[in-house]
Amino acid sequence: MDALPCQGCKGLCCGPVPITENEYKMIHKKLKALPKKLRDDLKNQPRKFGTCIFYDMQKDQCGIHSVRPEVCRAFGYYKELVCFRKPELATKEALTFREKQIGFLSIDFTWQHF
Ligand code: SF4
Numbered sequence: 001m002d003a004l005p006c007q008g009c010k011g012l013c014c015g016p017v018p019i020t021e022n023e024y025k026m027i028h029k030k031l032k033a034l035p036k037k038l039r040d041d042l043k044n045q046p047r048k049f050g051t052c053i054f055y056d057m058q059k060d061q062c063g064i065h066s067v068r069p070e071v072c073r074a075f076g077y078y079k080e081l082v083c084f085r086k087p088e089l090a091t092k093e094a095l096t097f098r099e100k101q102i103g104f105l106s107i108d109f110t111w112q113h114f
C-alpha cells in the first residue's frame with residue numbers, strides 16, 4: 001500500500017474520530033503503560049482547536065499510533081475518507097466498521113477518561 005505524505009501536516013486531518021469500546025480499552029491500556037513523563041508531555045502539548053487530543057505536535061505524528069482507531073487506519077484509502085494531498089490513494093469502497101462505535105475521541109472521550 002502506498003504511503004500518505006503525512007510529514008509536515010501537523011495533524012491536519014486528525015480531528016475527532018469515532019471509537020469502539022475495544023478501541024477505547026486498548027488506548028486506555030497503552031496510555032496507562034506509558035511512563036508518567038511521556039504521558040504528561042503528550043497530554044500537555046498545545047494543539048489547535050479541533051486537533052485530536054492524542055496528536056503529538058512535537059513529533060508530528062499520532063501519539064498512540066500502534067492503537068489508533070480503525071477509522072484512522074482507513075483514512076486516505078477509502079472514497080469517503082480522501083486525503084486532499086494524495087486523493088489517488090482513496091480507491092476502496094465503503095468502509096464498514098466491525099464493531100459499534102460508542103462516541104468520539106476528543107469530544108466524548110478526553111484525557112480525563114484515560
Ligand atoms: S492523511 Fe493526508 S491530510 Fe492527513 S496527515 Fe496524511 S497527508 Fe496530511
Ligand code: SF4
Binds near residue numbers: 016017056061065
Ligand atoms: S488517534 Fe492518532 S491518527 Fe487518529 S485522529 Fe488521533 S492523532 Fe490522528
